[in-house]
Amino acid sequence: MTHAHTHTPGPGTEKATFEATAPASKRAAPAPAPAPRGARTWRLLTPWLFLLAPLALLITFTYAPIANMVAYSFTDWDGVSPELHYTGAENYTEIFTREDLFQVFWVSGYYLAASVIQIVAALYFATILSFNIRFRNFFKGVLFFPSLVNGVAIGFVFLYFFQDRGTLDTVLSLFGYHTDHAWLGTPTSANVSLAGVSIWRYLGMNFVLFLGAIQSIPGELYEAAELDGAGRWHQFRYIILPGIKPVLTLTVILSVSGSLSAFEIPYIMTGGATGTETFVIQTVKLAFQFNKTGLASAAAVVLLLIILLVTWVQRRLVPDDRVDLV
Numbered sequence: 001m002t003h004a005h006t007h008t009p010g011p012g013t014e015k016a017t018f019e020a021t022a023p024a025s026k027r028a029a030p031a032p033a034p035a036p037r038g039a040r041t042w043r044l045l046t047p048w049l050f051l052l053a054p055l056a057l058l059i060t061f062t063y064a065p066i067a068n069m070v071a072y073s074f075t076d077w078d079g080v081s082p083e084l085h086y087t088g089a090e091n092y093t094e095i096f097t098r099e100d101l102f103q104v105f106w107v108s109g110y111y112l113a114a115s116v117i118q119i120v121a122a123l124y125f126a127t128i129l130s131f132n133i134r135f136r137n138f139f140k141g142v143l144f145f146p147s148l149v150n151g152v153a154i155g156f157v158f159l160y161f162f163q164d165r166g167t168l169d170t171v172l173s174l175f176g177y178h179t180d181h182a183w184l185g186t187p188t189s190a191n192v193s194l195a196g197v198s199i200w201r202y203l204g205m206n207f208v209l210f211l212g213a214i215q216s217i218p219g220e221l222y223e224a225a226e227l228d229g230a231g232r233w234h235q236f237r238y239i240i241l242p243g244i245k246p247v248l249t250l251t252v253i254l255s256v257s258g259s260l261s262a263f264e265i266p267y268i269m270t271g272g273a274t275g276t277e278t279f280v281i282q283t284v285k286l287a288f289q290f291n292k293t294g295l296a297s298a299a300a301v302v303l304l305l306i307i308l309l310v311t312w313v314q315r316r317l318v319p320d321d322r323v324d325l326v
Contacts, residue, residue, distance in 0.1 A: 066304075072297040079293035091298035101299070104279050107191060111262045111278075114195035115255035118203050123248075125203075126210035127236055140211070144204035151201070155268030158197045159184075162269075187275025194266050194276060201265070202258070206251050213244035249318055256314065257307045279303055 077084035161167040162183040263280040272281040287296035
């Protein structure tokens with residue numbers, strides 16, 4: 001009797017048969033070959049090559065001048081002579097001991113108060129115009145327009161606005177209020193007037209920042225709040241304020257630093273006269289009128305350190321935490 005022998009395929013045979021009969025899409029893709037070493041090197045260097053030009057410009061026009069300014073602050077350089085002598089901390093001692101050099105920071109208080117009014121007004125208008133109201137695009141353009149005007153032109157326009165029998169006196173006379181007050185003639189009224197000009201000029205920029213931040217908040221949150229019976233005030237308090245916290249923090253930092261370094265408007269309108277001299281105007285005069293570049297450099301370093309300190313304190317008091325509104 002002849003016995004038939006049956007062959008039972010093993011696991012390896014089944015795998016080979018499946019791979020031979022399976023479609024190409026089902027087959028295991030071969031492992032990609034590792035990239036050449038030169039290609040990997042170029043892949044790592046490519047981001048740094050793109051950063052090379054901006055880093056070179058940043059170092060050349062920002063950090064190198066700051067380093068030179070710090071170096072000049074320890075000398076008696078007059079800004080013209082090729083020779084300069086090391087004087088140690090003498091310039092810094094003079095800044096903090098001479099009352100006339102450091103008291104100009106009190107003028108910054110007017111601009112600091114103006115920045116508070118400016119932020120509150122910008123946030124108010126941004127909140128109102130973020131809702132669907134009539135002529136909102138027109139009012140957006142009106143509020144942002146001063147930011148487009150050159151600062152020199154603004155200074156000359158408001159110089160005529162505040163002069164005796166100028167635009168302001170004419171408008172007040174229409175309401176029966178006649179005055180011979182010199183708006184730029186006394187320190188208090190002059191600083192208040194200049195701070196008011198700064199509010200008018202920089203309101204639009206803060207307004208645009210707030211408006212963009214408010215419009216980035218998802219609309220579903222407002223719809224859910226309305227369904228829950230929340231009014232405009234509650235929407236502002238619990239949705240808008242938390243949602244724009246990072247932008248609000250940035251605006252406060254910029255406003256404080258701008259208040260300490262006010263220059264353009266007071267320099268054009270008064271030149272620092274009648275008690276309107278700011279710290280930056282004083283620094284410019286020290287460098288270019290009295291040829292004390294070393295002392296002016298020390299004053300600039302002090303201003304930079306104060307701004308950095310204020311920024312650090314503000315960030316510590318109000319940390320920029322990520323807010324999840326959903």
